Amino acid sequence: MSATAVHGGGIAGHIHPEPQGFVRRYIFSIDHKIIGIQYIVTGFVFLILSGMLAEIIRTQLLHANGGFVSPDVYNEVYSMHGSAMVWLVIIPLITGGFGNVIMPLQIGARDVAFPWLNMISFWIFPVAGLMLFSSFLMGAPVAGWTEYPPMSLQAGPGTSMWAAAIFLVGVSSTLTGINFVVTMYQMRAPGMTFTRMPLFCWAQLATAPLLMIATTALAAALAALFMERQFGVPFYDPTKGGSPIMWQHMFWFYSHPAVYIMILPAFGMISEILPTFSRKPIFGYKMIAFSSMAIALAGFMVWAHHMFTSGLAPYLQLPFMILTFTIAIPTGVKIFSWTATLWGGKIQYTTSLLFAVGFVGLFTLGGITGIFLAAVPFDLHVHGTYFVVAHFHYVLVGGSLMGIFAGTYYYFPKMSGRLMNETLGKWHFWLFLIGFNGTFLPQHWLGMLGMPRRVPEYDPQFQFWNDFSSISSYVMTFAILLFFINLLWSIRNGKKAGPNPWGARTLEWQIPSPPHYYNFKNIPTVHGLPYNFGQPLPYKGLEEELTDSPVHAGAH
């Protein structure tokens, strides 16, 4: 007799036959778990490539008069480093990667709402990435990842390739955003109201509309740039009636929400990891959930704080400054809630927890320098200097990337059935912490002392701290190397993990590691929040999940 229970019909109960053949299972898979892993692997490959570009930057800056690469190549290197990190590493890893792997499991679904669309979304990504890197062969973009006209109008063909590649990867993002919203709205397990949904899913729910809406705005800006460069249609060229400031508005209207795309899912990850390793409920669940939505919404209203030196009228600068300050409030709510979660908890010092705690500290530092930058008088002084570089590396590397590391150590066992090596993990963490801070902390005062960004050479007064920064960056790179060694080693040799090595309480930990392709034998019913450690699990219907009872894929 089939053990497949069909709850309420439709997509909730229906188990498809298992896909057959290597290609359908691992290459053109429609399984969200496989797709998520594909995103993660591809994202990590681009992390390595873009990291190498970063080391070219740091090596160039070992000497005040440069000399490692020519200034023209240097412009290409930092433009591609920024573009790749934003669009080929952080965003795909944190939305398509971890979002796909975790979210459907956490809401008790068998897959996302549109699995075929999910697969298409993924496959666009490596193609677009190859397109972007191919621009090195034709004169890569040189105007930074922000590609302001008129420079971006005048540069070589690689800039058009850049525009096309980012447009394409944006399509991937937009489709993922649509997929995630519909999945979370319609496919939560019975009993899982929004206020019983795990915080990682709340974070993805806040991020998905940004993916949908903001990315499309970027698509318009890129399309206009492409049309102007290739067909001479005037948008941004002031000699033809266009406006370079218009590019800045259109670009930043996307790119500011983009930074929230890059951080909100990491916030969600931290909100899952901290309660597990404190053995305590998350403090302020509702506040954390709603603050994610507040940040997502407010994120649309502050874009011009990237344009304070572009000649905006002061009466316009003021509201953007004030709105930017206010984003600190929901963010601060999270920081306090996380701290209160840890407080008094029985802390288990796993690598995942170390990265999560490190995230809280380093992201806070980055957030504080963000407040400095929000103040117009200060920003006028440090715009375009290394202070800005320091700020965003603290929030993106000390924040998003550490969140990705934390999530990898946490979820690797669920996906592979094996634990990552804790010793190597701890070496990774401490070396990374030291290397990261050594690299980027001095850049704050380099910027305040006046060192501009995007320069291949600099005044000799900045020599010492640049060297300090560069040497530290090699330490950081070494730490990341340890991470990848750990990852690859643990796939075959890691200790077996079992379904729930961390004793966590969300749904994904109540099924085998790795999960069956159908996720759950029976979709459970949810009757409470997952974070109340010490209480029984708030689920019904999970009895068969860890048994060997057979499941028959069946059509209705």
Next chain:
Amino acid sequence: MAVAAVPHGAVDHGGADQLYIETRSLRLQGFLLFLVSDCVLFSSFIFAYLYMRNSGQGWPPPGINRLDVAFAALNSVVLFGSGATMHYALENWKHENFGRYVFFMLATIVLGIGFLSGQAYEYTTLYFREHVSWAGSGIFGASFFTLTGMHGFHVSVGVLYLIILFLQSVHGIYTKDKYFGLTAGTLYWHFVDVIWVVLFSIFYLI
């Protein structure tokens, strides 16, 4: 006045149909969100147009004549009419009036092609008589041809989609309960209509 219900040749997919019907809300929400993102795309270009137009050199810029409002208004009526016929096509499908469905669906397609022909006429007039081009007429040509071109592209895709839907419905892909493709087509067609309301207003009326 009912005619034949589901046309001959409709295939009974049994359980798969049931799944299709139950997951309709997924597809509907997904399609609506797609339309939202398409709205954002148009809004971004509309922002660009309004920003450039506000640059202070007067509109139309020197050397360019005002657009032909009367002709565009007539063309707009054609498009809005096609929106109405599409609405009736879907209503008749839902009430199993297949004959009327066919009439209104074909009317929609014809009117859609009519609108595109009107646009083509407008473009050729602008290019050959007024010497207004996409790249060679400053921000006027850039904004007008980009936005109306994007819209025309959406209408063209819409006409193709409607033709495909029509052929599918004739072959019995859709039933009385299972017709999401037609719903999606109707929503898309109304979306294209609404975008045109905005474009017509900002290019021809102001």
